[in-house]
Amino acid sequence: MSAFKNTGHLLRFAGLFVIAFFIFLIVRHFVVPKSFGEYGHYRGNAIKEDAARPSYYAGHEACEGCHSDVADKKSHGKHAHVNCEACHGPQLAHASADDPSKHKPVLPDTTVLCKQCHAASAAKPKNFPQVGDDHMPGMACKDCHNPHSPAMDQAPAEKTASTSKAPQGGKK
Amino acid sequence: MMNRRQILILLPAAAIAWKSVLAGTPEMSPNYKLSEHWWSMLIDITKCIGCGNCVRACSQENNVPDGHFRTWVERYHVNDENMTEPVVISPEGGIHGFPATTDTSDKYFFVPKLCNHCADSPCTQVCPVGATFISPDGVVMVDRTYCLGCAYCVQACPYGCRYIHPELEVADKCDLCYHRITQGLTTACCENCPTGARQLADLKDPKDPIHEFLRTHSVQVLKPQMATGAKVFYNELDGSVH
Amino acid sequence: MNGVEGFMYPNEIGLQWSILIVLYPYITGLVAGAFILASLVRIFRVEAVRPTYRLALLTALSFLLVAPLPLQLHLGHPERSPEMYFTPHSTSAMAMFGYVYLWYLMAVLVFEIWLDYRAEIVHFSKTKKGLVGFIYKVMTLGSTNVSHKALELDEKIGWIVTLIGIPSAFILHGYVGFIFGSIKANPWWNSPLMPVVFIFSAMVSGISAVMLLYMATTKLRGLKIDIACVDTIAMYLFYTFIIDFAVESLDLIHRIYEADESFRSLNFMVHTKLYIPHIVIQIMLGTLTPLILLAITQLFKLPEFVRKRIYVIAGSLIMVGVFAMRWNVVIGGQLFSKSFLGYTTYKLALVTKEGLLAAIALCILPFIFLYALQHFLPPWPEKDNTGVPEATH
Numbered sequence: 001m002s003a004f005k006n007t008g009h010l011l012r013f014a015g016l017f018v019i020a021f022f023i024f025l026i027v028r029h030f031v032v033p034k035s036f037g038e039y040g041h042y043r044g045n046a047i048k049e050d051a052a053r054p055s056y057y058a059g060h061e062a063c064e065g066c067h068s069d070v071a072d073k074k075s076h077g078k079h080a081h082v083n084c085e086a087c088h089g090p091q092l093a094h095a096s097a098d099d100p101s102k103h104k105p106v107l108p109d110t111t112v113l114c115k116q117c118h119a120a121s122a123a124k125p126k127n128f129p130q131v132g133d134d135h136m137p138g139m140a141c142k143d144c145h146n147p148h149s150p151a152m153d154q155a156p157a158e159k160t161a162s163t164s165k166a167p168q169g170g171k172k
Numbered sequence: 173m174m175n176r177r178q179i180l181i182l183l184p185a186a187a188i189a190w191k192s193v194l195a196g197t198p199e200m201s202p203n204y205k206l207s208e209h210w211w212s213m214l215i216d217i218t219k220c221i222g223c224g225n226c227v228r229a230c231s232q233e234n235n236v237p238d239g240h241f242r243t244w245v246e247r248y249h250v251n252d253e254n255m256t257e258p259v260v261i262s263p264e265g266g267i268h269g270f271p272a273t274t275d276t277s278d279k280y281f282f283v284p285k286l287c288n289h290c291a292d293s294p295c296t297q298v299c300p301v302g303a304t305f306i307s308p309d310g311v312v313m314v315d316r317t318y319c320l321g322c323a324y325c326v327q328a329c330p331y332g333c334r335y336i337h338p339e340l341e342v343a344d345k346c347d348l349c350y351h352r353i354t355q356g357l358t359t360a361c362c363e364n365c366p367t368g369a370r371q372l373a374d375l376k377d378p379k380d381p382i383h384e385f386l387r388t389h390s391v392q393v394l395k396p397q398m399a400t401g402a403k404v405f406y407n408e409l410d411g412s413v414h
Numbered sequence: 415m416n417g418v419e420g421f422m423y424p425n426e427i428g429l430q431w432s433i434l435i436v437l438y439p440y441i442t443g444l445v446a447g448a449f450i451l452a453s454l455v456r457i458f459r460v461e462a463v464r465p466t467y468r469l470a471l472l473t474a475l476s477f478l479l480v481a482p483l484p485l486q487l488h489l490g491h492p493e494r495s496p497e498m499y500f501t502p503h504s505t506s507a508m509a510m511f512g513y514v515y516l517w518y519l520m521a522v523l524v525f526e527i528w529l530d531y532r533a534e535i536v537h538f539s540k541t542k543k544g545l546v547g548f549i550y551k552v553m554t555l556g557s558t559n560v561s562h563k564a565l566e567l568d569e570k571i572g573w574i575v576t577l578i579g580i581p582s583a584f585i586l587h588g589y590v591g592f593i594f595g596s597i598k599a600n601p602w603w604n605s606p607l608m609p610v611v612f613i614f615s616a617m618v619s620g621i622s623a624v625m626l627l628y629m630a631t632t633k634l635r636g637l638k639i640d641i642a643c644v645d646t647i648a649m650y651l652f653y654t655f656i657i658d659f660a661v662e663s664l665d666l667i668h669r670i671y672e673a674d675e676s677f678r679s680l681n682f683m684v685h686t687k688l689y690i691p692h693i694v695i696q697i698m699l700g701t702l703t704p705l706i707l708l709a710i711t712q713l714f715k716l717p718e719f720v721r722k723r724i725y726v727i728a729g730s731l732i733m734v735g736v737f738a739m740r741w742n743v744v745i746g747g748q749l750f751s752k753s754f755l756g757y758t759t760y761k762l763a764l765v766t767k768e769g770l771l772a773a774i775a776l777c778i779l780p781f782i783f784l785y786a787l788q789h790f791l792p793p794w795p796e797k798d799n800t801g802v803p804e805a806t807h
């Protein structure tokens with residue numbers, strides 16, 4: 001024992017460490033979230049919480065349920081693979097409402113909307129249909145094209161008379 | 173009302189999704205199994221027109237703070253005399269599209285970007301507390317209630333896909349619209365891409381068309397030298413893309 | 415517009431790590447360096463620098479107490495920082511911080527200081543009254559055994575603690591270098607030499623800091639500077655600095671010679687946005703000038719007053735140069751795009767949480783701690799008002 005006669009103060013210092021360590025273990029037991037480590041080094045519930053965030057876009061399947069006429073028209077045209085909300089914006093509020101008419105979507109302005117995709121630019125893929133500003137200036141696109149099926153069976157009368165260019169690119 | 177619901181039941185996948193959306197289900201769809209999916213995305217450079225629809229949709233679906241981006245689009249301009257030094261622009265992440273150009277003498281193309289949901293992600297590796305992680309179905313996500321906001325993950329991402337959310341002061345990033353894909357829907361960006369340049373893909377689903385696509389196309393990931401196990405695959409990716 | 419030239423990924427325009435993260439490696443570096451100086455006395459028996467032994471320990475403690483503050487201020491959610499202790503992520507270099515810090519603070523610095531001062535603490539606990547006396551009583555941990563045998567044992571244990579402390583100081587600061595050096599996404603940081611560069615620059619800055627503090631405090635107390643002590647410190651400073659310079663040059667030469675895909679971008683940055691802080695302040699003023707000055711003191715026999723002035727100038731330049739080095743690593747590493755196609759600008763705010771004023775306050779704080787500590791634990795053995803039996807060394 002005599003070897004340890006003068007170690008009292010050292011043991012006290014070490015004792016502080018041991019006490020602190022046990023306090024740490026106890027606190028740790030209570031503060032670490034229960035689902036931590038469920039799948040890996042993270043809070044397992046975080047996955048479920050992320051999955052529970054609210055949506056704004058309903059998805060085209062939801063639209064097609066009611067608007068089967070539009071869906072049908074669209075499915076035969078060049079915009080068959082352009083989904084509804086790509087032009088109409090997020091519509092979950094409309095689609096999930098008990099009375100959808102209370103959340104009526106705003107009708108897009110085709111003079112602005114169509115250009116987002118179809119304005120001519122050399123940066124776009126060459127086979128993508130594009131129109132320059134000189135294509136029917138002053139007219140709304142929907143005056144001639146049905147946005148749900150934009151190809152025209154027949155060129156309108158005034159077009160043949162005008163010098164404006166037809167859309168470039170795209171298959172006939 | 174009845175009529176609409178009846179129609180929906182005819183579309184099994186959508187029906188499950190739709191019901192849980194309507195019911196405001198607090199968790200993922202009951203049929204969803206974490207172990208049965210391994211999410212990725214396919215981006216076809218040849219189809220991207222730089223319309224910015226994906227950026228807008230992402231921003232609205234995920235309340236992305238202004239000036240930050242979970243997805244964005246870059247326009248590359250490559251001169252054949254200087255292939256390794258492209259001129260790149262991404263005005264406001266391409267959220268309003270891109271200025272038109274009439275220059276046909278050089279090469280132009282668009283590159284949509286988003287989190288690559290790397291299988292060996294450097295960002296989750298450095299997180300000191302386990303606040304960002306790879307979910308069992310292959311999505312790199314952030315636990316907003318656990319993140320310290322130290323920004324080490326932002327530094328560690330080679331692709332610039334992360335940012336610190338200015339209001340929440342936690343790391344934020346693309347989570348592949350986890351609330352949608354677990355309900356059988358696709359991501360907001362894929363849903364709203366008019367040309368199909370972006371396709372959500374499930375590598376664990378043997379019927380997913382991505383398998384056929386990867387077999388038959390020239391596909392690359394961004395910065396392959398980083399060896400991050402990136403799972404966003406680009407078709408016809410130009411060598412000048414950084 | 416936004417201070418952006420060329421192309422940055424849109425999320426890269428604002429910097430994530432501010433001046434506070436510059437301060438953090440600077441301050442931990444001073445801790446590590448000061449401790450190494452103290453270990454010269456204890457382990458390497460360099461008796462000439464003994465007058466700085468206790469001062470070095472107290473300096474290390476003062477700076478170590480401040481070291482986590484810039485990190486806390488920078489965090490978006492400082493209240494969540496205990497998570498680093500509760501769920502440390504084994505693959506994260508940063509997760510080590512909490513444990514390394516605590517180990518270094520408690521098991522090395524506080525323990526060593528406590529052992530070294532125990533005789534005084536016990537003495538004060540008996541002579542001082544009121545609150546001060548009570549604090550000393552708590553510090554004795556209820557053991558007043560200051561017998562010759564007990565102090566002899568303390569000396570032995572203290573030696574072991576210092577021995578453990580040297581690698582601990584290396585780990586404490588080496589891992590800070592690893593935090594940067596292990597980021598493969600950032601070529602400005604990504605280098606296996608980074609921890610080594612950090613350790614040696616830390617030693618250089620810490621030794622300079624204690625040397626300057628010793629000279630300043632001795633002057634302030636109206637005493638004569640022990641020139642043999644300062645000469646010895648300057649000699650060690652010089653040799654450490656040569657190693658530091660060699661390692662940093664190796665890193666630089668390697669980068670220039672290898673010239674990988676990031677080189678053009680980084681080279682441009684060093685010659686434009688980083689020209690003043692990197693080339694002028696860090697390399698010219700902060701490295702080459704003090705290195706030449708110190709070399710002169712080693713090569714020529716200069717009069718004492720000239721040497722002292724040179725030491726002050728060289729030491730101060732080193733302090734500035736090492737700060738510039740931290741700045742160039744932390745801020746410089748965020749000024750270029752990871753696409754290597756553009757550059758952004760760091761806007762140093764003034765009064766925000768991470769602004770210049772906060773940084774200045776954090777720089778002053780360690781000196782306030784040191785002032786308080788030296789009252790409680792006087793580092794001056796020759797001070798006569800205590801009547802303490804000279805600590806057995």
